[in-house]
Amino acid sequence: MAAGPTVKQILQTYPGKIRLVIKNYPYKYRDFARVAAEASLAAKDQGKYWEMHDILIARSPKLDRVSLIAYAGELGLDVNKFSESIDSGKHAKEIDGDVQLAESIDLFNTPTFYINGRQVVGERPFDYFKKIIDEELHQPGR
Amino acid sequence: MKRILICVFALLVFGMAHAEQKRADVPIGDSPSLGPADAPVTIIEFIDFQ
Numbered sequence: 001m002a003a004g005p006t007v008k009q010i011l012q013t014y015p016g017k018i019r020l021v022i023k024n025y026p027y028k029y030r031d032f033a034r035v036a037a038e039a040s041l042a043a044k045d046q047g048k049y050w051e052m053h054d055i056l057i058a059r060s061p062k063l064d065r066v067s068l069i070a071y072a073g074e075l076g077l078d079v080n081k082f083s084e085s086i087d088s089g090k091h092a093k094e095i096d097g098d099v100q101l102a103e104s105i106d107l108f109n110t111p112t113f114y115i116n117g118r119q120v121v122g123e124r125p126f127d128y129f130k131k132i133i134d135e136e137l138h139q140p141g142r
Numbered sequence: 143m144k145r146i147l148i149c150v151f152a153l154l155v156f157g158m159a160h161a162e163q164k165r166a167d168v169p170i171g172d173s174p175s176l177g178p179a180d181a182p183v184t185i186i187e188f189i190d191f192q
Contacts, residue, residue: 007187011177019181022174025188036191040174049174056191063192098173102188105166110190116183117165136183 004057009126014133022053023098025110032063035086037095039068042085046077 011018024040026033036056043052055071056063065086072082085091102108113120113129116136120129168186 007185010185014183016178017182019175019177019179019184021170021184021186023168023186023188025190027190027192030190030192033190033192040191044174050176053174061192094172097171098188101168105168107188110188112188114166114168114184114186117167119164119166133183 036063038086041091
């Protein structure tokens with residue numbers, strides 16, 4: 001699961017104050033979680049990570065291979081390159097690295113957030129994030 | 143009295159250390175990111191698109 005609209009709202013509320021970083025933790029028992037992560041990184045290679053990220057969240061759970069390739073087409077990506085990338089698991093190492101990192105910090109649920117290192121597990125309302133972000137912004141030296 | 147003060151101080155230090163432990167140190171690496179690298183708040187999201 002991903003928390004699209006809430007994250008969008010955070011970014012809009014705090015322009016220039018937030019750096020958002022995405023790590024993949026595709027749950028191994030969901031059929032298309034892994035290939036969707038590959039798709040996002042294949043789009044990144046073509047300079048359209050965030051566009052693909054947004055489409056994947058909007059269209060989830062329709063994330064089978066044929067759908068992913070159609071989304072790549074919608075975004076104007078080189079579809080052949082994109083298909084080759086997801087079929088070969090070009091970014092497997094990167095994704096495995098994220099999964100290992102997640103498990104090393106006892107993370108087994110998505111979405112999980114680290115706000116300046118403070119863990120937030122699961123989907124939460126905007127105000128929950130706002131409170132933590134405001135606390136972080138009001139720390140001395142920030 | 144001195145002993146009590148030392149105890150209070152020790153508890154305080156322990157408490158602060160404990161609060162700091164709640165922050166995880168998650169390396170960013172080459173992961174996709176949006177926004178300024180020196181932003182005061184970094185949010186790392188572990189995502190599963192499905």
